[in-house]
Amino acid sequence: MVLALHCISSEMTEKKVYELTVDPEFRDLIPPLNEEELKLLEESLVADGCESPLIVWNGVIVDGHNRYAICRKREISFSTQEKNFSSRDDTMLWMLRNQLGRRNLNSYQRVELVLKFEPLVKSAAEQRMLAGKAANPVPTLAQGQTKGKTRDHLSEAAGVSHGTFAKAKKLVQSADEETKRELRAGKVTVNRAYTELLEKEHEGETKICERCKQEKPLSAFSIPSNRRSFSSVCRDCEKEISAVAKSAAEAAAKPADTAAKPADIAAKPADIAASSEPPCPIPGMVMHNGAPIHVERPLPDTPEMFRYVADLVKSCCDSYVIGLTSAMRRYSDGMGSEEHNAQILEMVRRTNAQVLTILNKRMEEK
Numbered sequence: 001m002v003l004a005l006h007c008i009s010s011e012m013t014e015k016k017v018y019e020l021t022v023d024p025e026f027r028d029l030i031p032p033l034n035e036e037e038l039k040l041l042e043e044s045l046v047a048d049g050c051e052s053p054l055i056v057w058n059g060v061i062v063d064g065h066n067r068y069a070i071c072r073k074r075e076i077s078f079s080t081q082e083k084n085f086s087s088r089d090d091t092m093l094w095m096l097r098n099q100l101g102r103r104n105l106n107s108y109q110r111v112e113l114v115l116k117f118e119p120l121v122k123s124a125a126e127q128r129m130l131a132g133k134a135a136n137p138v139p140t141l142a143q144g145q146t147k148g149k150t151r152d153h154l155s156e157a158a159g160v161s162h163g164t165f166a167k168a169k170k171l172v173q174s175a176d177e178e179t180k181r182e183l184r185a186g187k188v189t190v191n192r193a194y195t196e197l198l199e200k201e202h203e204g205e206t207k208i209c210e211r212c213k214q215e216k217p218l219s220a221f222s223i224p225s226n227r228r229s230f231s232s233v234c235r236d237c238e239k240e241i242s243a244v245a246k247s248a249a250e251a252a253a254k255p256a257d258t259a260a261k262p263a264d265i266a267a268k269p270a271d272i273a274a275s276s277e278p279p280c281p282i283p284g285m286v287m288h289n290g291a292p293i294h295v296e297r298p299l300p301d302t303p304e305m306f307r308y309v310a311d312l313v314k315s316c317c318d319s320y321v322i323g324l325t326s327a328m329r330r331y332s333d334g335m336g337s338e339e340h341n342a343q344i345l346e347m348v349r350r351t352n353a354q355v356l357t358i359l360n361k362r363m364e365e366k
Contacts, residue, residue: 012053015077020068021060029095029116031109031184033066042070050078057083057091063098089120100157108183108190110158111168117157122150166228167194174201195223198230209234211241324348 033041050071054064061068062083071078085091096117100110155165168190171183175197182188202218209216210232221230222238231238331344 012079012081015050015079017071017075017077018054018080020054020056020080022065022068023060026060026062026092026095027065029092029113030065030099031103031105031113034185038066038070041066042074045070045076046074050076053079053081055083056080057085062091062095089123092117092120096157100159106184106186107158107160107164108168108171108180108193111155111160111165112172112180112184114154114158115169115172118150118154163225163228164190167191170194171197191223191225194228198223209237211237 045067050067052064052067054068055062064078067078070076083091083094085094096113099105099113105113151162151165155162158165160168171179171190171193175183175193179188179193179197183190183193199219205218206215207218207221207230208214209221212234214234216234218230220234220236222235223230233241328344331340
């Protein structure tokens with residue numbers, strides 16, 4: 001099935017009150033206007049008439065359902081313009097692109113709209129597979145053809161990230177109607193509504209904070225905007241870590257003779273805090289918003305300071321392994337292919353080569 005749309009438009013008809021066909025499936029694909037929007041539209045049509053033609057396909061409305069209902073009720077004349085789409089699927093895809101390009105929709109509304117076309121995209125993928133064109137990607141809804149899974153095409157069409165798309169999809173499927181109304185009105189963000197939904201679904205469950213090691217209810221943990229699961233560090237620890245990072249960054253910005261002393265820094269990473277030796281003035285790796293950050297400042301040029309460098313290297317290695325493990329857990333069977341395996345191996349090889357280059361260069365200097 002070709003999703004790159006080709007249609008020929010006819011000339012506009014003369015204005016009068018036409019009787020057109022309303023296809024329930026076409027009508028329900030488009031997000032309904034709220035009461036205020038309907039009121040404003042009716043006032044505009046009564047005052048100025050229907051200036052733009054209603055778009056039809058074989059006499060069926062594909063754009064202008066609200067205007068049609070108001071014009072029929074108020075007996076306002078309107079014109080029509082016929083578009084000759086090649087299929088019903090092409091017609092629906094045109095409706096989607098038209099709505100996404102014209103209406104001021106927020107992230108949730110865009111995902112909600114695009115999800116209505118998910119079966120159509122999946123069907124296109126299946127048809128191409130059956131036709132022996134599995135090597136060719138399914139065309140996106142927005143334009144042309146690109147690689148990726150159905151989810152990628154849908155999130156691209158909605159103009160949101162994969163993470164936001166997944167969260168909004170969960171809300172479309174599971175949130176209550178009041179929450180959905182607030183999302184459509186922009187009164188609550190996707191991330192906040194998603195967090196509240198997961199807290200309700202996991203009410204009574206607990207989690208151990210990786211930093212303070214205390215068992216706390218899941219509501220004590222945030223969900224970062226770029227993730228779909230609860231943070232490994234509780235909110236209280238995140239606040240402390242943010243304060244540490246800010247303090248360390250401020251100290252690093254000071255001239256050497258006015259730099260903060262160890263006592264000036266309220267908290268330290270767990271590995272340094274556990275040491276019986278005096279702490280380094282600048283923490284090496286700290287957690288900030290669920291991710292490690294490195295606050296750099298020169299260390300005293302003595303052999304005793306090597307342990308801090310070793311700790312930093314170990315933290316970097318641990319973070320690399322943890323991150324790669326997390327990524328590979330998400331590498332599902334449906335994504336697997338020889339081509340994708342080769343891409344991952346090449347990325348790892350390239351990274352390892354860069355690491356060795358850095359190490360060898362620095363060691364040669366020493």
